[in-house]
Amino acid sequence: MKKSIVYAEMGNPWRFPSSYEVASCRIQFKNLHNFGKEGPLCGKLFINDTQLTIPDYDGFGGPIIKNNKYIYLPLYQMETGNRSNSPRTYIVEIDISKKKYRLIGKRVEYAVVYLDFMVDDILYFYNSPMKNDKLLKYININSIYKPWSWKDRCSHFYHELLFFFHDLFS
Numbered sequence: 001m002k003k004s005i006v007y008a009e010m011g012n013p014w015r016f017p018s019s020y021e022v023a024s025c026r027i028q029f030k031n032l033h034n035f036g037k038e039g040p041l042c043g044k045l046f047i048n049d050t051q052l053t054i055p056d057y058d059g060f061g062g063p064i065i066k067n068n069k070y071i072y073l074p075l076y077q078m079e080t081g082n083r084s085n086s087p088r089t090y091i092v093e094i095d096i097s098k099k100k101y102r103l104i105g106k107r108v109e110y111a112v113v114y115l116d117f118m119v120d121d122i123l124y125f126y127n128s129p130m131k132n133d134k135l136l137k138y139i140n141i142n143s144i145y146k147p148w149s150w151k152d153r154c155s156h157f158y159h160e161l162l163f164f165f166h167d168l169f170s
Helices: 152-170
Strands: 005-007 019-022 025-034 042-045 050-053 065-067 070-080 085-095 100-108 114-118 121-126 136-140
Touching: 005 065, 042 070, 042 114, 065 114, 100 136
Parallel strands: none
Antiparallel strands: 005 114, 019 025, 025 042, 042 050, 065 070, 070 085, 085 100, 114 121, 121 136
């Protein structure tokens, strides 16, 4: 069986083209800014001059992966809490003809999503500004967004406590 490999467009999460042509549609990023302090770029997404908005999210990032009438890209959200801001990152699939989106998988653990390539239904990405094979992650694009499980929540809480006490006693 022949595998279909699709590579991400040129660039990285801090520097990527602000305009793409996909299936006779013009994809544009506008009002690009850093997500968090020195974080990856994110901004508003326009498809044929129509803004795609998703409530409660800070913006879309790049570079994108184009696959027929779909594009795949990072989606960023800064959730503000009582004591700190918590960056959240998702991978989103957008049907450019219908201008509809869906979140893929669950929330990514780190504040950077560096899309690399796609083989059939598997999307490969890095959670790091550098491409290192040890840091390569993957997700099936047919998986749907699921909230964190209790195990994920406990692990995240433990991780946050470690940082809190490290900062407190350092």
